[in-house]
Amino acid sequence: MEQKLIDQLNEWHESDEQQRIIDFLLTISDEEQDYDSISLLARAYTNMGLYEEALYHFDKISEAGKQDSLWHYRVGFALYYLKRYEESAQAFSRADQLDPGDQYTEYFLTRSSQKAEKQKREKLRLSKKKASMAHGESVNGKVLFSDMFLANFWEESEYARESYQSELPTDELIDSIEKELGYKLPSSYIDLMKQRNGGVPNNTNFPTKDPTSWAEDHIAITGIMGIGRKKSYSLCGDLGSQFMIDEWGYPDIGVVICDCPSAGHDVVMLDYRACGIDGEPEVVHVDQEDDYEITFLADNFEEFIKGLVNDEEYDTSEEDKEEALDKVAHGKFSPLLEELCSRVTGVDQVEQKIRTICTQICEEKGNFSFQADELSYLMYDVQFWLYTKSYPDTSRDQYVAAYPKIIAFGGEFGQGGYAPSFITDWLDIRKKEGRIIQDHGIIRFTDSYSAEVINKLQIA
Structure with a gap:
């Protein structure tokens, strides 16, 4: 494929x-297709989330791509987002062998390897559970929570009463809710709801292995929903x-039982995949932020409730903040950041200015991370x-x-990682605002916005 055409396709990309x-690219005849055209076609399918189609085209050039x-x-x-993690890890491992040290490759190699191991464990666990149920074993049965346990279980707050707590359920209401949901609710859950029908527990954390x-x-x-x-x-x-299932896209594996602090981006569910709609469900965490990743929590609802622990068990905020502040104050810059800073003229002590902004971020958040807040956007701007000052043809x-x-x-x-x-959202916003402009595939700040960033750095 001619370089001029590749450049045009990259500009569209x-x-x-x-x-x-x-x-x-689909207008190109089979005879005219080559490694570049098929690779770019597969890349486009990947970027549209059409991973199976992408793999079909990647397979056409597998010999040349070795x-x-x-x-x-x-x-x-593509394999990673199809949740074919073992194959994904193999592909990233080979990419790492051919081009060692690429941080994206290393990140996805680690993640896909972790997920492949988790996937194997989950498959084995579900298989054992189904086998035990096929042999007539069951954990079903009414489990009562003691008065002593319940005495300190629920938080007393106006928010809990207004948002969660309903009147105690009648047997008729329970029956109608089960019919509407399509699942038989666990007896331990019903027992807890007959003591208080929904609310906020004092202990809101549950330990995980993953x-x-x-x-x-x-x-x-x-x-906990009532x-x-x-x-x-x-x-x-x-x-x-x-x-949550219809509007947020959570998997139809059972019943969402708890919401989480992320305001919809993760939930806790009763999982009926192994037990069927009338059995005793497991309790799982479902993570929308990680492509609806399912993480096993407990064999049953009773075990989940009794396994909840207080925030204090995981409160390392002060230590985390001190560590982050020390890092931004004294940590050695990466080779690339050192190189970029060494080429700066017009801003005195740019290294210290960067450390000052990052210190403000750590003071506000308690950790060293860039997200979608004002100071993070300033650091995206600065980087x-x-x-682009050093590499203008970017x-x-x-x-x-x-x-x-x-x-x-x-x-x-x-930061040891990032989202x-x-x-990409920051790039899209700055482009929409007219602060980043693009010319023949090259992106840069406008002169006026560059001056604004320089001014913000100077007063930092």
């Missing part, structure tokens, strides 16, 4: 015109189980200004690939 790329790290990376990426978007070793809940329809956070309320793809090497994975002065969507 930068503008996120993926369908335009697909439509054009020694191409980018081919293996893109195949691994990391989630909330934390490395636990999840948190906001409240049996009813009137309260927003009740099983059949306007923010209840079916709403982009630094990079495309969107090139910058997105370079970004983690500046601070995100910067070593001592680094790529924050960067």
Whole structure:
């Protein structure tokens, strides 16, 4: 494929015109197709979330791609989002062998390997559970919570009463809710709701063996939904189980039983996959932020309730903040950030200015992370200004690939990770605002916004 045409396709890619790329490349005859055209077509399908179609086209050039790290990376990426984690890890491993040290490859290799192991454990666990039920074993049966346990279980607050707590359920209401949901509710859950029908417990954390978007070793809940329809956070309320499945896309594996502090981005569910609609469900965490990843929590509702622990068990906020402040004050800059800062003229002590802004971020958040707040956006601006000042012929793809090497994975002065969507969202917003302009695939700040960023740095 001619370089001029490749440049045009990359420009459409930068503008996120993926369908335009697909439509054009599909007009090319089989005889005219080559490695570049098929690779770019597969990339466009990947960017549209059509991963099976992408793999179909990647497979066409698999022989030619054997020694191409980018081919293996893109195949691994598509497999990852199809949740074929073992194959994904193999592809990223090969990409890493061909091009060692790429931070994106290393990140996805680690993640896919972790998820592959978790997937194997989950498959084995579900298989054992189904086998035990097939042999007539059951954990079903009414379990009473003692008065002593319940005495300190619920939090007394106006918010809990207004948002969660309903009148105690009648047998008729329970029957109608079960019919509406399509699942028999666990006896231990019904027993708890007959003591208080929904609310906020004093203990809101549950330990996990696997990391989630909330934390490395636990999840948190906001409240437990009651049996009813009137309260927003009740099983059949306007923010209840079916709403989360229908509107938020949660998997139809059972009943959403708890909401979480992320305001919809993760939930706790009763999981009926192994037991069937009339059996005793397991309790799982479902993480929308990680493509609806399911993490096993407890064999049954009683075990989940009795396993909840207090916030104090995981409160390391002061230690985390001190560690973050020390990192931004004394951590060595990454080689790329050192290089970019060394080329700056017109801003005195730019290194110290960066440390000052990052110190403010740590003071406000208690950790060293960039998200979608004002100070984070300033640091996105600063990094982009630094990079494009030294590398003026930068495309969107090139910058997105370079970004983690500046601070995100910067070593001592680094965050150890980041959410790529924050960067791409920031780029889209600055472009929409007219502060980033694009010319023949090259992106840069306008002169006026560059001056604004410089001014903000000078007064930091």
